[in-house]
Amino acid sequence: MNHGIVFLNNKAMRELGVLDMKEAMHDAKRAYCLTEKGDVIAPGKCVMRWGKKPEDENVLGRINAMPGYIGGEYDMAGIKWIGSGPMNYKKGLPRASVTVILNDPDTKLPVCIADGTEVSVKRTGASGGVAIELLAKSNASTMLICGTGAQAPAQLEAALISRPTIKTVYAYDIRHESSKKFAENMMAKFAGITVVPVDNPEEAAKKSDIIDCVTLATDPFIKGEWLKKGALVMNMADYEVDYDCVRRANKIVCDYWDTIKHRMISTVAFMWRDGLIKDEDIHAELGEILNGKKCGRENDDEIIYFNAVGAGILDLAVVTRCYKKALEQNKGIKIPYWED
Numbered sequence: 001m002n003h004g005i006v007f008l009n010n011k012a013m014r015e016l017g018v019l020d021m022k023e024a025m026h027d028a029k030r031a032y033c034l035t036e037k038g039d040v041i042a043p044g045k046c047v048m049r050w051g052k053k054p055e056d057e058n059v060l061g062r063i064n065a066m067p068g069y070i071g072g073e074y075d076m077a078g079i080k081w082i083g084s085g086p087m088n089y090k091k092g093l094p095r096a097s098v099t100v101i102l103n104d105p106d107t108k109l110p111v112c113i114a115d116g117t118e119v120s121v122k123r124t125g126a127s128g129g130v131a132i133e134l135l136a137k138s139n140a141s142t143m144l145i146c147g148t149g150a151q152a153p154a155q156l157e158a159a160l161i162s163r164p165t166i167k168t169v170y171a172y173d174i175r176h177e178s179s180k181k182f183a184e185n186m187m188a189k190f191a192g193i194t195v196v197p198v199d200n201p202e203e204a205a206k207k208s209d210i211i212d213c214v215t216l217a218t219d220p221f222i223k224g225e226w227l228k229k230g231a232l233v234m235n236m237a238d239y240e241v242d243y244d245c246v247r248r249a250n251k252i253v254c255d256y257w258d259t260i261k262h263r264m265i266s267t268v269a270f271m272w273r274d275g276l277i278k279d280e281d282i283h284a285e286l287g288e289i290l291n292g293k294k295c296g297r298e299n300d301d302e303i304i305y306f307n308a309v310g311a312g313i314l315d316l317a318v319v320t321r322c323y324k325k326a327l328e329q330n331k332g333i334k335i336p337y338w339e340d
Ligand SMILES: NC(=O)c1ccc[n+]([C@@H]2O[C@H](COP(=O)([O-])OP(=O)(O)OC[C@H]3O[C@@H](n4cnc5c(N)ncnc54)[C@H](O)[C@@H]3O)[C@@H](O)[C@H]2O)c1
Pocket: 095, 096, 120, 124, 127, 146, 147, 148, 149, 150, 151, 152, 172, 173, 174, 175, 178, 214, 215, 216, 217, 218, 221, 236, 237, 238, 308, 309, 310, 311
């Protein structure tokens, strides 16, 4: 038997459309819808962390394995294998590096190995964008982005697709030079917006229709008392917003509630652990809203809290789209994986 696999590096993935945010948002929506319909297998994350205490992870790093199967038009199995080296910036290397392996769902043989680093950023931006589409005020004009690292540009890109009404973006990072650079880069990239770097998130949060947190924070720095009427507060990473942000929310929405509880690093997960919220307090997962089982935002006054933990099937959806295109266009390096 001879069996080949396709290797797609970052350059090939770019040529195959990995940077297309609208496509990534389509993939994310389909992944959420298929999850809600039960047409996925998502066994959850296996976290391999370095250090003795959970907080050591933010210094010493981790590698996570996220296997899955996504049905529908994708019909593909695979795994996302994502390394996170928080101190990599000192060596000029990206914090996150991602490899995705796709497996034929029938034979289970690998069919593709792809660089998934940009996939991961795009699909996380896409998840944020889908949340904004469903949960932000229709005329949202002001946004605060907290954490101006690798994820932030994609968060902004997707936000502008979902709410082209956004005109003012505040950027907050504990490393002020990072938010300053982000502001310059984003104003050069996106016409018609003003990006203002801020030293302190308070005043910006009080003015923002959308607060999007993509930091490495382990202590909350966004307070519930700052949220204005109609705000959407997005906890895209760990413990970034305080309990009052959730307490003040009229709706709590998640991407994957079971995984959030299992991972136990975000605000809403801690509140569940502390007995302050119950399963039934979660208004909806995104798939339930997309499939019309639950409503999203219902008026311009409600405050909504959103937490995303992510899932490997989001990455599998994007990589499968690129892989299918690679087969059509005869792109990528073909590697004889198994030879007689
Ligand atoms: N929800 C998801 O699906 C998903 C997917 C990918 C990444 N993430 C998470 O998003 C976060 C950001 O990822 P990234 O790749 O952009 O990381 P990154 O290291 O490139 O950027 C993180 C930024 O946050 C800043 N920061 C750290 N602590 C802060 C604090 N207390 N207050 C303000 N800013 C702070 C850092 O200075 C840095 O600029 C990570 O926690 C990651 O785990 C979530």
